[in-house]
Amino acid sequence: MNNQSIHHRTVIPALMIALVLGCFSLSPAAQAAGRPSIVGLWNAEFFQSTGGFLFKTHVQWHSDGLEFDINSIAPGAVCMGVFKTAADGTVHLHHVIFTFDANGVVNGSIDETQLNTVASDGNSYSGTFDEKFYDVNGNFLFEATGTLTATRITVER
């Protein structure tokens, strides 16, 4: 019993410290590890894991940690996400999308994660994505993974 109590007294503070450090290690839109911020407007291209081109998007990364994306794959294809920047500079995105059939009826959703790194000059980023497709009842259908690259769009172009 004493051993168990000592174990708890050691483990619980350690878990709390880890939790606090975890909270501070990711922050919305922050510059990290000397890297430029991802905040801004970007032209992104997505590729299959086999290398084939998938689609382009215009992506806005807001300073409050929200992301908004308009996809070129079809009219009205929009995605919304939330992101944090880790201490090592990588940008972690969780991003959701509704999907529609050919008649424009919603038929499911996509749950996507991205892990991106902004280049040191701040004008491009690259990363990986993982998309999980679900039907309207939330049943998992399939998964797609790949890579992406993006270039910054500026007022001056």
Place this chain on the structure above:
Amino acid sequence: MPQEPRRNPGLLPARGVDPVLGVDPELLQHFIPGARSCGNVFPSYDQWHSEGLEFEVAGFFTGVCQGTFKQTVNGIVYLYRVAWTFDTTGALNGYRDEHAMIRSARTARAIPALTSRTSTT
């Protein structure tokens, strides 16, 4: 003592450059419906975000644009924005981009885009 950041300026915001946000509060409020929109003249709703990003939903199908802007010390806003374009079957056929210079929300209605073009992808 640091000033409290100004919040939503309301329907009749003060004019001038916001010292915190660095943009005209009128522009952060909502853009004037009827302003030139994504290269066309349509009613639109426009969001101007404090970090320099703009988002517009215009009154026509697929009428969404995303932009980035800067405001100079004299209050003039320079905007560059882009939008995908699709043919009648919904297939991507290019993109539209636009440069605009806006002196203030009150005069934005009268100032057309500096450049507006449609390009193939």
